[in-house]
Every structure is written in structure tokens, then in C-alpha cells.
Amino acid sequence: MAFKKPVDFDELYPGRFIKAGELQGKKVTLTIRSVDLDELEGDSGKKIKGIVSFEETGKALVLNKTNGICLRAMFGRKIADWEGKRVTVFPSVWNGEDCIRIWGSPDIDRDEEIVVQLPRKKPLKMVMHRVEKSNGRERAPSDPGEEMRQSGQEG
Numbered sequence: 001m002a003f004k005k006p007v008d009f010d011e012l013y014p015g016r017f018i019k020a021g022e023l024q025g026k027k028v029t030l031t032i033r034s035v036d037l038d039e040l041e042g043d044s045g046k047k048i049k050g051i052v053s054f055e056e057t058g059k060a061l062v063l064n065k066t067n068g069i070c071l072r073a074m075f076g077r078k079i080a081d082w083e084g085k086r087v088t089v090f091p092s093v094w095n096g097e098d099c100i101r102i103w104g105s106p107d108i109d110r111d112e113e114i115v116v117q118l119p120r121k122k123p124l125k126m127v128m129h130r131v132e133k134s135n136g137r138e139r140a141p142s143d144p145g146e147e148m149r150q151s152g153q154e155g
Contacts (some may be wrong), residue, residue: 023091027088029087029091031056035063066116085107102128103129104128106131108128111130
């Protein structure tokens with residue numbers, strides 16, 4: 001059986017969840033199939049986490065609080081309303097670690113600035129972008145990392 005040559009370290013250890021390195025520095029738009037809860041083992045023991053499954057891949061996204069707040073800002077509080085919506089994700093860095101962040105969606109009417117407030121953290125301003133498709137590729141007004149650096153916030 002022939003395997004694709006890995007480009008990023010994350011590709012050496014495939015699993016059931018999408019990893020930042022698998023995005024290979026690109027924004028990717030996926031359609032939400034479902035949002036469920038699962039108990040996952042982490043460094044500090046077992047925790048119940050939100051899991052987002054997608055139509056286009058068998059891999060899912062573990063939903064951290066920041067990304068959950070972004071989805072709620074775009075699609076509302078009712079999780080059932082998220083299903084069938086498209087979301088654009090991109091690789092980023094948080095506290096020196098690779099992560100996946102929400103860029104926006106083709107299913108929102110306009111760009112919207114949101115504030116992510118987590119316990120014991122400074123508020124993080126983010127923009128949920130209206131993603132436009134052009135020749136099958138995502139178009140966005142600027143580099144997400146640059147936007148975070150300009151606001152003095154990374155992650």
C-alpha cells in the first residue's frame with residue numbers, strides 16, 4: 001500500500017482528530033455534520049469535550065472554548081443550527097503550541113468582530129470573516145496571524 005509522503009510532523013501520527021499541521025498552513029472550509037460530546041483523556045485526566053464532525057472528512061475537531069465561542073457568534077446558541085453550516089479553519093499558535101482556530105464562514109452575511117473572554121485571561125478580539133469562494137479557493141482579506149499580531153494578541 002502506498003502512502004502519501006508526510007509534509008508536517010502531525011502527519012506522522014494520524015488519529016481521529018484534525019491536527020493543525022495537517023492543514024499545511026492553509027485555510028480549509030468544512031461543512032459541520034454534527035456536534036457531540038465525548039470523554040477524552042488528556043494530561044490532566046479525563047474531560048468531556050465537544051466534538052465537531054464534518055461532511056468532507058472522517059476526522060473531527062475537538063472544540064476548545066475559543067472555537068466554541070466563535071461558532072456561537074456566527075451560528076447562534078442552538079447547536080442544531082450549526083449542522084449543515086460551513087466553517088473555515090486555519091492553523092495558528094497559542095502559548096507556543098500549534099492549534100486550529102476558526103477564521104469565519106461562507107454562511108455569514110458579513111465580517112463580525114467578536115470578543116472571546118476566558119477565565120483569568122485578557123479579552124481576545126477576533127474577526128469572524130465572511131469567506132468568499134473564488135475558483136474553488138478561499139479568499140480572505142488578510143493573513144490571520146498578522147491580524148492577531150497587530151492587535152497585540154496571539155492564540
